Amino acid sequence: MAENKMSDMIRASLDGIKDFTDVDTVFGKAITTPNGVTVIPVSKISVGFATGGLDIPTKRTISHNNFGGGSGTGVSITPVAFLTVGKNAEINLIQIGSTDPSPIDRACELIESSPAIIEKIKKTFTG
Numbered sequence: 001m002a003e004n005k006m007s008d009m010i011r012a013s014l015d016g017i018k019d020f021t022d023v024d025t026v027f028g029k030a031i032t033t034p035n036g037v038t039v040i041p042v043s044k045i046s047v048g049f050a051t052g053g054l055d056i057p058t059k060r061t062i063s064h065n066n067f068g069g070g071s072g073t074g075v076s077i078t079p080v081a082f083l084t085v086g087k088n089a090e091i092n093l094i095q096i097g098s099t100d101p102s103p104i105d106r107a108c109e110l111i112e113s114s115p116a117i118i119e120k121i122k123k124t125f126t127g
Contacts, residue, residue, distance in 0.1 A: 006053045009071040017047055017073060025077060036087040041079060048074040089122050 053069025
């Protein structure tokens with residue numbers, strides 16, 4: 001019986017995490033400015049999760065149905081950058097705060113070092 005209750009607690013916590021941590025949370029809604037530049041907010045998501053439980057025997061009755069347990073989840077969403085896409089498909093990353101190397105920095109370097117890919121995309125859409 002305790003195993004099912006523990007599974008239910010874990011499932012409930014994981015379902016709660018899924019409800020608000022998806023790609024739309026990491027990459028926010030794109031905003032197009034009047035001059036044609038598209039701005040996309042980028043956030044970092046950190047998740048902590050813990051679950052525990054045990055069967056508690058009582059002095060009055062000997063039963064294996066006495067279960068005690070708990071679970072907790074913590075989520076932190078931190079804005080880290082804005083990705084901008086200009087009218088001519090020029091892409092820039094504007095970081096917020098820390099200047100430490102990050103996966104976003106590496107992605108930016110990849111984008112900057114791949115002008116041929118951007119040119120192919122432009123040709124595909126413009127004919």
